[in-house]
Amino acid sequence: MTRMRWLNSRIGTDPNFIIPPFTPVEYSGNLLSVLGRKVRLGRMGLPDQIDSYFNPEMTGLVNKPNHILSQPIAFNVTVGGQLESWASTAFKPITESKSRMSWRVKNESKKFELLISGAMEYEGMLDYQIRLVAKNNVFIENIEVPIYMLSDAATYILGLGHKGQKTPDKVNWKWDVKNHQEGVWLGGINKGIQYVLRDENYIRPLNTNFYQNQPLVLPKSWENDGNGGISIETNKDHVLVRNYSGSRSMLAGDTLHFNIKFLITPFKLLNTKDHFQTRFVHKYVPVDTVIAWGGTVVNIHHANEINPYINYPFFNLGKQTDYIQEAHRKNVKVKLYNTIRELTYKTHEIFAMRSLGFEIFNDGEGGGHSWLQEHLRDHYHSAWHAWSVDDAAILNKGTSRWTNYYVEGLNWLAKNQEIDGLYLDDIAFSRETVKRIVSILYKHRPEVVIDLHSANQFNPRDGFINSTMLYMEHFPFISRLWFGEYFEYEKDKDYWFTEVSGLPFGLMGEMLQGGGHPYRGMLYGMTTRMYGKYDVRPIWKLMDDFGIENSEMKGYWLDNSPVKTNHENIIATSYLKSDRMLIALASWSEQDEKVNLDMDWKQIGFKSNRLFSPKVDTLQAYQEFNLKEPITVPKNMGLFLLLEKK
Known part of the structure; x- marks a missing residue:
């Protein structure tokens, strides 16, 4: 019970700790710079231009900027058929820490104050908190943020109900609480942007089968009682994205929050040598078996001898230590399944956390395993059940103080058990939590491997959201992808490129569903893993005989593909x-x-x-x-x- 104090931990929040390969945010003139990307700010505090410096192969940086925008981003308010004209105060970004710079601009017109607070963080997240305040009673015909993107920066689309594909000529999208949709990614091979539209009442929805239990709180500013939406129109040399809220009335002093969070892609360079030299065995087997199969990393799922109970890897620690130490002696890395969403009933602190009401655990209809029904009775949400180890779980919250406990637990595991990383089975917690995770792991381990698995979230239960769209904010901090159950490997190359491969974001990965497709996968440098009944060794042998780790990957998407x-x-x-x-x-x-x-x-x-x-x-x-x-x-x-x- 001494670990209950972990609930209040703030470990992993040092704002000056930056994980490799990223660099501190820099500012010069009106340019903000992070790894491979720059943002030129305009007088209102919004981007005039966003540039990428990643080469098309995604393996190096170039000196010449590759523009994303064809026009500056604006905030337009239409009253009486006329756009409001803004006068802006001078501003200069402030260095809050190595990882973050921020700025604040007051814009005024005759009828409104427009307060724009912006921040940029080291991985390429651009966060805007925008407040529109009415000076007098006013009828507004429209409020709109148009984004003009160069055509080659918007070749592909993810989101707004679209599976990964080439950007259609026209998109007309409206808000609907049944759908976990609040923004879009538009991108090319080596440049693009994702953004989401929110307000001050945003609460992270549940995901992975449970979205409809806690869906989006629709932003009143953007949604505006069904008047708001997003339209996309493809033109000859640009793509116009209109983020609009439609007509409404405001009284003097009324405030609306039009928050926007951008991610500038890609996040980092591909390391093909490291990718092809890293071979995953996704099952608990003896270390010598891992080596005999050709593996270099072993993922220890739950429901086995050294990690028996889901998301609580603090049982059988002696055997866990012996296994990890043997693996390290033989140059094999060990990663544990440990995440947030479900928590075993074997958790020592379960009754103490139940005493906190619904802070840690989700409310629900009860049921499930007999122990849960006998001891918890009701007001819990039954979840995973592993018969082989008599384990059962209930849902817990990724937005509660349990995240502090979770991060402290990982700190203990990295320091004492010397785990080399994590296997994340979907992510039910925030970007800030993922940043904390990687920060504490990198403090204890020379190299950290975090792979993200996801089942395809494009279904009614999950609100028809693309897994890549959902988890993109986490991509800078993880090592590779494993997408996943229910992904549609029969679909075309554009789907593979955007939904499965990770390449437009600076990631690579492996295949899962049905063992994947060996030939289509290798278009993107992907194989399956050693797991279940699937044996990837014939492909690994082909790669080793050729020496693929010392080759240059020349994808079909390159203009100069050989x-x-x-x-x-x-x-x-x-x-x-x-x-x-x-x-x-x-x-x-x-x-x-x-x-x-x-x-x-x-x-x-x-x-x-x-x-x-x-x-x-x-x-x-x-x-x-x-x-x-x-x-x-x-x-x-x-x-x-x-x-x-x-």
Whole structure:
């Protein structure tokens, strides 16, 4: 019970602690700078321009800015058919800490005060608290924040009820509490923005099967009794996004809060070498088995000997220590399943926390495991049940003081058990909590691995939100993705690129549902993991024989991709070395196709007359090909090809 004091901990909140690879926020002139991105502020305190410096390969930074906006962002209020004209006070951003700069601008018109408070944090989050105050009674025809984006910065869309795809010509979206939708991501390969629209009453909704139990509190300012919405219109050289609230009346002194939170993507560079050298085994097996399988990281789920009870990894600590120490001696990293959303009934402090009413645990209809019904009786929400270890859980809150306990617990585990990171099974807590998690882990461990798994949230229970859209605010602080159950791997390449791969955000990942698709996955550098009945070793062997960690990944989305095909449904990504190239071909065709490869020999850098498919157990046989003749690609599958220097 001594750990109850953890509920009031503030560990991990040092504002001057910045995790790698990020750098402090810098300000010069009217430019704010973070890793790979800059924001030029206008006189009202809003962005005049947002620039990306990531190269198209996402592996380096360039000197020339790559613009995102085609016009400055404005805050428009229309009264009597006329836009309000604003006079703005001078301002200069203040350095609050290494991780955050803020500014405040007072804008005035004849009818309103517009108070804009902005802040930028080190990973690329741009947070605006905007207050509109009426000086007199007034009828307003519209309040709108238009965002003009260059076309190549808005190639793809996520959100507003759209699965990952190319941005449609027109979108007309309205607020609906049944849908967990409050904003959108629009982006290209190496530049984009996500934003969400909120007000002062925002409360984080529940997610992962429970959204409808605690949905969005719709922002009165933006939603405006059904008058507000978002429209998107694609033009020749730009995409116009109108965030509008429609007509309303305000009395003198009335205040409306039009808060906007932006994320500028991508967040960080891809490290393909590290990605391909890191191999996950997602099951509790002996350390020597992990090594024999080729794994370098083992995820210890719950419901096993050394992590028996869900989200409370403080049982069998001696065996847990022995396992982790053995793994470290043999150069294997160990990560635990430990998150917030559900909590085992074996928790020592369960009755003490129940005494706090509904601060820690969610209210509910009870039921479930017999122990819960006997001892808790009612007013709890029954959740996970693991029969193998007689474990049962109830829902707890990711916005309560339990987050303090959770972060202190991770601090203890990193310091005493030397865990190397976390396996997060969806995230039910805030961005601030994730920042605290990574801060304390990096204080104790030289390298931290945090992977995020998510089941596809685009369903009625979860309010039709894209998992990537939902969790994007956490992406800067995690290492890789594992998306996930119910993802639609049969969908097209744009869906894979935006919803599954993580690439437009500076992340890479693995596949889960049904073991994934080996050929489509490798277009994005993705394999499955060693888990359940799925065996990824044949693909790992192919990668090791080729030496993929020392290659350059040249994705099909690049203008200078060295290999293309003559069929729109057969896509190629290449992995290029000085004397060899691995080509991943993936098919979305319903029939076998004969395709020709268009080789850019200048990009390849060597000449060759030998092209063959290496043997990959359970996938493909060895076969030689003539570079001048078509190659047959099996329907809805693909081929791995090797091109070798003469």
